[in-house]
Each structure stands twice: as structure tokens, then as C-alpha cells.
Amino acid sequence: MLIELYGLMISVLILVLLGGTFYNVINTRYKDEQLLHKGLMEYFFYDKCSSLLKCEADKISRKGLYEIKIRKSSKPFKKKGEEVQNEVLEDLYRKLEKASKGTTNK
Amino acid sequence: MICLKNKKGTILLIGAFFVLIAVTCILGINNIHKNMDKIIYYQNRADAHMLSVVGLYVEILDKISWINKQLKRIGLLAMFIAFVPELTPLLAATEKFAHGLQEYQDILLLKLTTYAPILDNKLRIENDLKLPGNYHSFKYRRQPTINLGFITIPGLIEIHSDIFNTACVRHRGLIINSRACVDNSLHNKEKGWFAPVEEKWDVLMQNAY
Numbered sequence: 001m002l003i004e005l006y007g008l009m010i011s012v013l014i015l016v017l018l019g020g021t022f023y024n025v026i027n028t029r030y031k032d033e034q035l036l037h038k039g040l041m042e043y044f045f046y047d048k049c050s051s052l053l054k055c056e057a058d059k060i061s062r063k064g065l066y067e068i069k070i071r072k073s074s075k076p077f078k079k080k081g082e083e084v085q086n087e088v089l090e091d092l093y094r095k096l097e098k099a100s101k102g103t104t105n106k
Numbered sequence: 107m108i109c110l111k112n113k114k115g116t117i118l119l120i121g122a123f124f125v126l127i128a129v130t131c132i133l134g135i136n137n138i139h140k141n142m143d144k145i146i147y148y149q150n151r152a153d154a155h156m157l158s159v160v161g162l163y164v165e166i167l168d169k170i171s172w173i174n175k176q177l178k179r180i181g182l183l184a185m186f187i188a189f190v191p192e193l194t195p196l197l198a199a200t201e202k203f204a205h206g207l208q209e210y211q212d213i214l215l216l217k218l219t220t221y222a223p224i225l226d227n228k229l230r231i232e233n234d235l236k237l238p239g240n241y242h243s244f245k246y247r248r249q250p251t252i253n254l255g256f257i258t259i260p261g262l263i264e265i266h267s268d269i270f271n272t273a274c275v276r277h278r279g280l281i282i283n284s285r286a287c288v289d290n291s292l293h294n295k296e297k298g299w300f301a302p303v304e305e306k307w308d309v310l311m312q313n314a315y
Contacts, residue, residue, distance in 0.1 A: 004114070008121040012128060019132030026139040033146040040150060044157045044309075060154070066147075068154045069232040071225060073161030075168070077309040 029065070036062050040070075047076035149284070151233040156275040156286040157309065159226045159240075163273045163288045164307045166218045167265070171302035173211045174262040178303060180204045184257045194256075201257050208260035215263070219244055226275070235277075243272040249301065262301040270295055286311040 039053040040060055049055035053062055061067035184200055187193045223242045230237065245268055249261030274287035289310040293300055 004118055005121070008118065008125070012121075012125050015125065015129050016132070019129065019136065022136050023132065023139070026136055026143060030139050030143045030146070033143055033150065037146055037150050037153070040154055040157075044161070068151055069229055070154045071158040071162060071229070073158075073165050075165070077157070077161070077164070077311075 032062050032065050036060070036065065036068070040068065043072070045077050148235075151235055152277040152284055153286075153311075155226075155229045155233055155235055156277065156284060157311070158229055159222060159275050160273065160286045160288055160309050162222055162225055163218065163269075164309055166214050167269075167288065167290075167302070167307040168305040169214050170211055170263055170265075171305050171307065173207050173214075174301055175303040176207055177204060177260060177262055180207075181252060181254075181259045184254060184259065188254070188256050197257050201259075204257075204259050211260075211263060215246060237277065240275055241272070244269065247299065262303070264299040264301045266299055267293075267295055267297055284312070 035050070035052060039050045039055070039062075042048045042050065043053075043055050043060060053060060055072075057072045059067045059069050180200055180203065184197060187196050187200065219242075222244070223239070226240055226242065229235075230239070245266035247264050249264060251261055252259045269288060270290075271287075274285060277284045287310050289308050290302065290306050291308070292304055292306045293302065
């Protein structure tokens, strides 16, 4: 009885430890991928390269991870979707403000 | 004796059940992370591909616009030179410079029309993106040459507004849809043809990530 229980406990422990290690490996990789994505955007949009990444004109890579082939443009880009949305909203607010002033003046 | 055996079996059964739950939970969490990892892995390569190809458009269109601007300036400069007799020998050099710029512009246009689809496919292969290719359609025309009598100045390059729809790279059909297109803040997109003279080309990127 005791032997079976010990066996069960050891197998549970092994499984949990293995699962935990596996989780750790995947989680590290997931964080690396996120870092690479952020780095990629920064490299193209702000011409910055994080110290954790290796940026070249034809590739960007993270140590221990795969490398992505790119073609770096000579100038960094300025616009991103959200920034454009903000610009549009600001423009709209400006127009509304102008219109409201116009109506009060009348 | 039977009671003891039954008790032992029940404990083992409960233990096995908990082991099963623990393993399922761990594998489930790992599976979620693995799939998220796969999504970002794909997203990274897709975004890199999009930005690289659209970046090529932006870079070349900027240069084309810059040459258009210089050709305009040369026209004005030539008129000024023509009215100053001491400077008239410079007219031939100015004309040659303008034609040199025109040739450079032609090379840039050739590079854009031929290299953009090649770069697109090259990066798809290198980054292992198994998706159908994009349709690269770039419509442009040159305005008629201006003959001022004492000098001929090449016309400016006009680009069709279609470029805002066609110079786009998309990645669809997956969880995250990405899209990057060329953009020019100075241009009214309702116009048909336009001759850009400002280096105001940029990338407009939209994705759900």
C-alpha cells in the first residue's frame, strides 16, 4: 500500500516538474517572440535596435532564436495605424471646436 | 481483507485521477502558450515581409519625388540663367544635369517595377511564408518634355492614385490580419494622376496585434 502511494507521489512529482520545465521553456520562447516583435517594429518605425537583438540591414535576430530576413529601408517610417487614428480624431475635434465657435458667434 | 483491498484500489484510483487532472492542466497551459508562440512567430515574419516590401516602395518613391522637385527647380533656374548673358554657358550643363536626373529616375522606376515583386517573393521564401504572392501594379507616366527654346527639360513623373491601393502587402486568412500600404499625407487621394515633389511617402500599417 505504502509502496504504491510513494510510487504515485513520485510519478506526480516527476510529471509536475517536467510540465513546469516545459512551461518555462515555452514561456521564455513566447517572451522572446514578443521581444522580437517589439524590436522589429522599433527597428522599422524608429530605427532603434534593442540591446537584446541583433539588427542588420538584411536580418534581425534574437540570440538562440531564429532570424527574420528583412530589407531595411534607408529611413524609418513614421505612421502606424493607431497614430493615424489619433490624427484623424484630433482633426475631427479641431473641426468640431471650430464649428461650435462659429455657432456661438452667430 | 476485501475491504482493505477495495480501500487501496479507491486511493489509487483517486490518485490516478488527480495525476490525470494535473497532467491535463499542464499540457493545456503549455498548448495555449505554444499556439500563442506560433501566432507571434508567424506575425513577426509576416510583418517583417510587409514592412520590407512597402519600405522599398517608400524609399524609391521618395527619390522619384525628390528628382521631380529638382527638375522643377532646374526649369526655374534655366529661365533665370537665360536672362543673364554671363551665365548662358551654364545652360548646356544644366540641360545635361536634367537629362542625367531623368535617366536616374527611369532606372529607379525600372528598379521598382522589377525588384519589388522579386523582393516580395524572396522574403516569402526566406521567411517561409506559405501564402500566394501579391499583385504589384505600379502605374506611372511622364509629363511631356518642356521645350523652352534654349533648353529642354524632361517632364515630371506622374503616379496614379491607385498606388495607395496596390502598393499594399496583406496577410489574410489567419487569426491576425495585417496590412501595410504606402501613404502620402500631402496627396488628395481622389485625384487621378499626380506628380509628387515632396519626400512625404510613408508606411501606413494596420494589424490586430
